[in-house]
Structures are given as C-alpha cells and as structure tokens.
Amino acid sequence: MKRLALAALTASALPTPTLAQRTPAPPPVMIPAEVTRLRDAALSDTTAWDIVEGLTTEVGQRLAGTEAEARARAWAVRRLTALGFSNVRIEPYRMPVWERGAESAEILAPxxxxxxxAALGHSGATPTEGLTAEVAFFSRMTDFQAAPDSAIRGRIVYIGNAMPRTQDGSGYGQYGTARFTGPALAARRGAVAIVIRSIGTDHHRFPHTGTTDFPDGVRPIPAAALAVPDAEQLERIAARGRPVRMKLVLTPRMVGLRESGNVIAEVPGSDPSAGIVLVGGHLDSWDLGTGAIDDASGLAITTAAAKRIMAAGQPRRTIRIVWFGAEEVGGLGGAAYAKAHADERHATASESDFGADRIWRFQVNLPASAAPIADRLQAALAPLGISRGRDKGGDGTDIAPTLALGTAAIDLNQSGWDYFDIHHTPDDVLDRVDPATLRQNVAAWTAMLAVVANAPESIDPVTNR
Structure with missing residues (x-):
C-alpha cells in the first residue's frame, strides 16, 4: 500500500507534457514523382559512357592551348549538337602555352x-645535354622551408611529402604544396632544379604531372615529379649517407600565345528571370594519358544528366552546360567564362571534376530563400546512397570565379579513395572508368537538376561564401 501511494505521489509530481513535447516529428520531405522517375531511369544511362569513350578514343590527350585541344572543341560542338542541345558555340580566348619536351633522370653516383x-607544367628547361648536380634531400615540405639557403644553392632539391589516401581528397591540398609552391621557392633560394615525390597515392611506376607556378620575377627552373617507387628508391639511396649526384634532362618550352576556349550548350528554360543553372567540367587534359578520369567523365556525367532533363520537357530554369578549356594549367577557362557572363543571373553553379567513382555526399551553399531545395535534394539523393554534408558547397576550379560573384553552389562529391592513384598520370585512360559508378553519377546529377532547375523558390545570391 505504501509503495502504491508513493508511486501515485511521484507521478502527480511529474510535469505534464507540453503541447510542443507531444508534437510528432515533421513528415518526410516529399519530392515530385517525376524526379524519382528521372533519377531511377538514369541508372540505365548510356550517353555518358558514349561521351567518355568517344572523346578519349577520337581525340585522346588534350593539352590546353594545343592543336589537340582545338580538335576536342570541334568534337564537342558536333557531339553536343547531335545530342539536341541549343545555342551550342565556342567562346575563344588566348593563353600562353607550355609544351612538354624530352625528360629523363639518372643517378650518376653513388x-x-x-x-x-615527368616535367611539371610551366617547368623550366635544362640545357639540351642535361644538367648534373648534387641532390639536397628533404623528406617533407616543412623541412625544405626550414633549411638554410646554403643547403639548397647550386643543388637539385628533392622534396618527399607522401600523400595519404582519403575519401574527400583533402590530402591533396596539404601535401600538394611541394608541387604548387615548392619549385618557385627553390628557384628563389638558388636551386638549379627540383624533383618531388609525385602527389599521388599509388605505388605504380607512373609519375604524376600537374601545374606549378612561377610568379613574375622568378625564373622557372627545371621541375619534375618522380614516380612514387622511384622517389622511395632515391630516398633509400640517400639514407646510405653518401652524396648523390643526379643528371636531369628536361626540355619543355613556352610557345607563345595560342587559342583555347569554352564550349557551351543549353537547355533553355521557361522563366529567364529565374536564373541559369550552370554545370560542366573541363575539356582539356594532361598529355600523359587520355584524360578519361580527369575530366572526360565529368563532362559526360553532367551532359548526360542535362540531356535527360531536356528529354523530359522544358525546365523552369535554363541549364547551361560548359566544357571549360585550360583548367589544368590554371583555371583559365573558368576565369574567361565568369568575365564574359558576369552580367547574367546565375542561380547555381556545380561542376564534376573528381573522376567517376560513386557520389557519396552532397553539400550546398544556398540562400535562406532556397533552403527547402536542400531538403528536397536530400530526399532525392538518399536512395542512391548519398548523404548531406555539414560544410558549405562551393568546390571547383572552373566555377570558382562564378561563385565569387555570389552564385549559390551545389556540390556532388565523388569518393576519392582511388582518384589520386590515377590523377595526372599515363594511367588516366578509359578502362579506369567503371560504367556502373558512372551511371550512379548520372542518376545523382539528373536528380539534382530535376530538383533545382524546376524549384519554385527564388535562388538569390549568397553572401556567406
């Protein structure tokens, strides 16, 4: 009896649940049935594969500003026109062009x-007969930065910087400094040349090229990346404690101003005042492989998705597909596009330039007026195994200048676990593209475009970049 009375007293002392506490969870976000239909149908897409296969087979390598990139632009116009897009055109611009020459390295002693x-883009050249010097070894970029100039002057600098494997590719920005800024710093400090461990996660005997920058007033020195096994071999030799002499032959050259350009196509929208949905990737590639992963796949994915939206009927917003030129050598196409189209209203900008592995995450930077769009994207993409990230969207060299004008961003992030095994190497070829994951990408981009291009909300400029 006493226990029952105590229980009753205790229960009467508990607070009564408030109305807010009794309110059920909000209902799940609903998406139009058409979005689901388009997304699921895209899992059988063949257009993207046809584009990747065609571009890599019929054009091949597409170094920026060269005759090969010009052939790629002509190929793109024919293909985009045949696919039924509107307003297909080339927007040309001029750029300084760097071309690779002979390249070799050998240890002469001990x-x-x-x-x-492989030479890095914008590398300077050795004499035709080569250059021989003692090697100054630095396991990390920080060791190189901390060393006195006397340890560098007159030598060939070597920088290690082993890049870790990550899903989001975050190691590239941190460890890539050996390539991005190492050569210019070595030149300023009196080095005669520099070789770095390739910025990659593989152990194949394929070097990773990529651009380095020599600011005005800094004379370019010979700069190259060693294949990872060769870099490790060089480190083992240095660990023996004896001076290492190396001979380099690198004969790249700047060939003056030539033409590059962006190829543009559109799916016209019914409401010109609603803004443009900008999507795309880059048409140029490095000259070692055929640029299948970087970035024929990105072009193919975004174009195939836009074609599916076009086939379903006119969207509210115009979808503009841009195959940007000259991305690899400094994002020149993206800068030219933003300058040429600065007066147009862009609702969102997105690019695909991280290979063709599965998309695992999306991130946005949308104004408050368009917040419901992100919720619909979450519902539309979840069945493809794609979750919403916590950070702001806005990734991409080609769209960065347009985003800087206040355009909202939507990122569809591919897995980068294996991307840097292939990135900028001779192994960037068609058989590194998995048709199944390519189709998952197309389905995700189709769902995104179906939601964003037809969203009833106003997508205003963002101020919180």
Whole structure:
C-alpha cells in the first residue's frame, strides 16, 4: 500500500507534457514523382559512357592551348549538337602555352641507375645535354622551408611529402604544396632544379604531372615529379649517407600565345528571370594519358544528366552546360567564362571534376530563400546512397570565379579513395572508368537538376561564401 501511494505521489509530481513535447516529428520531405522517375531511369544511362569513350578514343590527350585541344572543341560542338542541345558555340580566348619536351633522370653516383619522372607544367628547361648536380634531400615540405639557403644553392632539391589516401581528397591540398609552391621557392633560394615525390597515392611506376607556378620575377627552373617507387628508391639511396649526384634532362618550352576556349550548350528554360543553372567540367587534359578520369567523365556525367532533363520537357530554369578549356594549367577557362557572363543571373553553379567513382555526399551553399531545395535534394539523393554534408558547397576550379560573384553552389562529391592513384598520370585512360559508378553519377546529377532547375523558390545570391 505504501509503495502504491508513493508511486501515485511521484507521478502527480511529474510535469505534464507540453503541447510542443507531444508534437510528432515533421513528415518526410516529399519530392515530385517525376524526379524519382528521372533519377531511377538514369541508372540505365548510356550517353555518358558514349561521351567518355568517344572523346578519349577520337581525340585522346588534350593539352590546353594545343592543336589537340582545338580538335576536342570541334568534337564537342558536333557531339553536343547531335545530342539536341541549343545555342551550342565556342567562346575563344588566348593563353600562353607550355609544351612538354624530352625528360629523363639518372643517378650518376653513388649507385648509377635510371629514374622515371615527368616535367611539371610551366617547368623550366635544362640545357639540351642535361644538367648534373648534387641532390639536397628533404623528406617533407616543412623541412625544405626550414633549411638554410646554403643547403639548397647550386643543388637539385628533392622534396618527399607522401600523400595519404582519403575519401574527400583533402590530402591533396596539404601535401600538394611541394608541387604548387615548392619549385618557385627553390628557384628563389638558388636551386638549379627540383624533383618531388609525385602527389599521388599509388605505388605504380607512373609519375604524376600537374601545374606549378612561377610568379613574375622568378625564373622557372627545371621541375619534375618522380614516380612514387622511384622517389622511395632515391630516398633509400640517400639514407646510405653518401652524396648523390643526379643528371636531369628536361626540355619543355613556352610557345607563345595560342587559342583555347569554352564550349557551351543549353537547355533553355521557361522563366529567364529565374536564373541559369550552370554545370560542366573541363575539356582539356594532361598529355600523359587520355584524360578519361580527369575530366572526360565529368563532362559526360553532367551532359548526360542535362540531356535527360531536356528529354523530359522544358525546365523552369535554363541549364547551361560548359566544357571549360585550360583548367589544368590554371583555371583559365573558368576565369574567361565568369568575365564574359558576369552580367547574367546565375542561380547555381556545380561542376564534376573528381573522376567517376560513386557520389557519396552532397553539400550546398544556398540562400535562406532556397533552403527547402536542400531538403528536397536530400530526399532525392538518399536512395542512391548519398548523404548531406555539414560544410558549405562551393568546390571547383572552373566555377570558382562564378561563385565569387555570389552564385549559390551545389556540390556532388565523388569518393576519392582511388582518384589520386590515377590523377595526372599515363594511367588516366578509359578502362579506369567503371560504367556502373558512372551511371550512379548520372542518376545523382539528373536528380539534382530535376530538383533545382524546376524549384519554385527564388535562388538569390549568397553572401556567406
């Protein structure tokens, strides 16, 4: 009896649930049935594969500003026109062009042997007969930065910087400094040349190229990346404690101003005042492989998705597909596009330039007026195994200048676990593209475009970039 009375007293002392506490969870976000239909149908897409296969087979390597990139632009116009897009055109611009020459490296002492390497974009040249010097070794970029100039002057600098494997590719920005800024710093400090461990996660004997920048007033020195096994071999030799002499032959050259350009196509919208949905990737590639992963896949994915929206009927917003030129050598196409179209209203901008592995996450930077769009995207993309990230969207070299004008951003992030095994190497070829994951990408981009291009909300400029 006493226990029952105590229980009753205790229960009467508890607070009565408020109305807010009794309110059920909000209902799930509903998306139009058409979005679901378009997304699921895209899982059988063949257009993207046809584009990747065609571009890599019929054009091949597409170094910015060269005759090969010009052939790629002509190929793009024919293909985009045949696919039924409107307003297909080339917007040309001029750019300084760098071309690769002969490249070789060998250790002369203490253990003579050949090494595998590739010149970095904008590298300076050795004499035709080559350059020989002692090597100054630095395991990390920070070690190089901390060293006195006397340890660098007159030598060939070597920088390690082993890049870790991550899903989001975050190691590239941190460890890539050896390539991005190492050569210019070595030149300022009196080095005669620089070789770095390739910025990659593989252990194949393929060097990773990529651009380095020499600011005005800094004379370019020969700069190259060693294949990862060769870099590790060089480090083992240095660990023996004897001076290492290396001979380099690198004969790249700047060939003056030539033409590059952006190829543009559109799916016209019914409401010109609603803004343009900008999507695309970059048409140029490095000259070692055929640019299948970087970035024929990105072009193919975004174009195939836009074609599916076009086939379903006129969207509210115009979808503009841009195959940007000259991305690899400094994002020149993106800058030219933003300058040429600064007076137009862009609702959102997105690009695909991280290979063709599965999309696992999306991130946005939308104004408050368009917040419901992100919720609909979450519902539309979840069945494809794609979750919403916590950070702001806005990633991409080509769209960065347009985003800087206040355009909202939507990112569809591919997995980067294996991307840097292939990135900028001779192994960037068609058989590295998985048709199944390519189709998952197309389905995700189709769902995104179906939601964003037809969203009833106003997508205003963002101020919180």
């Amino acid at each position: 253990f003579p042997q050949k090494l595998t390497l």
